[in-house]
Amino acid sequence: MRAIHVHATGGPEVLQLVDITPPEPGPGQVRVHVAAIGLNFIDTYHRTGLYKLPLPFTPGMEFAGTIDALGAGVTGWTVGDRVATASGSGGYAEYALAPVERLVAVPAEVALNQAAAVMLQGMTAHYLVTSTYPLKSGETCLVHAAAGGVGLLLVQMAKAIGARVIGTVSTEAKAALARGAGADEVIFYTSEPFPQRVRELTDGRGVDVVYDSVGATTWEGSLDSLRPRGMMVTFGNASGPVPPVSPLVLSSKGSLFLTRPTLANYIATSEELAWRTGDIFAWIGSGTLNVRIDRSYALADAAAAHRALEGRETTGKVLILP
Numbered sequence: 001m002r003a004i005h006v007h008a009t010g011g012p013e014v015l016q017l018v019d020i021t022p023p024e025p026g027p028g029q030v031r032v033h034v035a036a037i038g039l040n041f042i043d044t045y046h047r048t049g050l051y052k053l054p055l056p057f058t059p060g061m062e063f064a065g066t067i068d069a070l071g072a073g074v075t076g077w078t079v080g081d082r083v084a085t086a087s088g089s090g091g092y093a094e095y096a097l098a099p100v101e102r103l104v105a106v107p108a109e110v111a112l113n114q115a116a117a118v119m120l121q122g123m124t125a126h127y128l129v130t131s132t133y134p135l136k137s138g139e140t141c142l143v144h145a146a147a148g149g150v151g152l153l154l155v156q157m158a159k160a161i162g163a164r165v166i167g168t169v170s171t172e173a174k175a176a177l178a179r180g181a182g183a184d185e186v187i188f189y190t191s192e193p194f195p196q197r198v199r200e201l202t203d204g205r206g207v208d209v210v211y212d213s214v215g216a217t218t219w220e221g222s223l224d225s226l227r228p229r230g231m232m233v234t235f236g237n238a239s240g241p242v243p244p245v246s247p248l249v250l251s252s253k254g255s256l257f258l259t260r261p262t263l264a265n266y267i268a269t270s271e272e273l274a275w276r277t278g279d280i281f282a283w284i285g286s287g288t289l290n291v292r293i294d295r296s297y298a299l300a301d302a303a304a305a306h307r308a309l310e311g312r313e314t315t316g317k318v319l320i321l322p
Helices: 039-050 111-130 149-161 172-181 194-201 219-223 247-252 268-284 300-308
Strands: 002-005 017-021 029-038 063-070 082-085 097-098 103-105 140-143 163-171 185-188 207-214 226-235 257-259 295-298 317-321
Touching: 017 300, 029 082, 029 111, 039 063, 039 300, 063 097, 063 111, 097 247, 103 268, 111 149, 111 226, 111 268, 111 295, 111 317, 140 149, 149 163, 149 172, 163 172, 163 194, 172 185, 185 194, 185 247, 185 268, 207 219, 219 226, 295 300, 300 317
Parallel strands: 140 163, 140 207, 163 185, 207 226, 226 257, 295 317
Antiparallel strands: 002 017, 029 063, 029 097, 029 317, 063 082, 082 103
């Protein structure tokens, strides 16, 4: 089969297309004939070595397809089942492995490319608004990168709850997408001081919660956008990791709360995984949740896909197709 290998961490050029033997599923695993792979920032963190994996490796945790082979002890699944996961391994390939406890069935009304597009980003948006800071009707949230993969889903979910959404974007085209998803206000955070604008839009109060996937460049401004006892949710490092933080900073800015969540802790049980994906697939099937797939790349063009994502050229979801 064809697959992408990383033999040394570095830039997008380290993503090399190779021909290798398909992996054999171990106990409790299935092998998936991959239909679509979701591109995520965590893939770039693995590639650069920010999040370390043993070398060499094939990146890719999020994919959808059909079961091709079952490992020892696997029950309840059959060859040909339509499935998706955000916790697989070796996803940048024609065949990849997934643990059955992290596998979900994809209903007929959801296309496999849609499933690949929402497993990680959709469940991230879901846990952010339902669990990390359970957003309530009438509250106001600030969503950075509101036209990104998580951002567009997060805006829609927040609006469905009844919250007011202030989104930040970098271009007019992205602003149109954020507004189309339901954002009440849009700020161009690359050209205007967004904390000041947030204060103006909230009559000086600040927002109840900031959902920040950007990281280093928005960190201080995000803290300055919060109301007293508001919550700062930093869940990504698109511009680089947040620097070390003194707890006294949180005190001086209004007794703020700070959390750095990750998806694994919010799908720790099979019940939670089923709840989150069940909601998301039902919303897609009913047309309540719109999944924007910005573009797709061939497996051989994985490096170009990474460059586009890191260059902030994309809106919505990017897929890689084997």
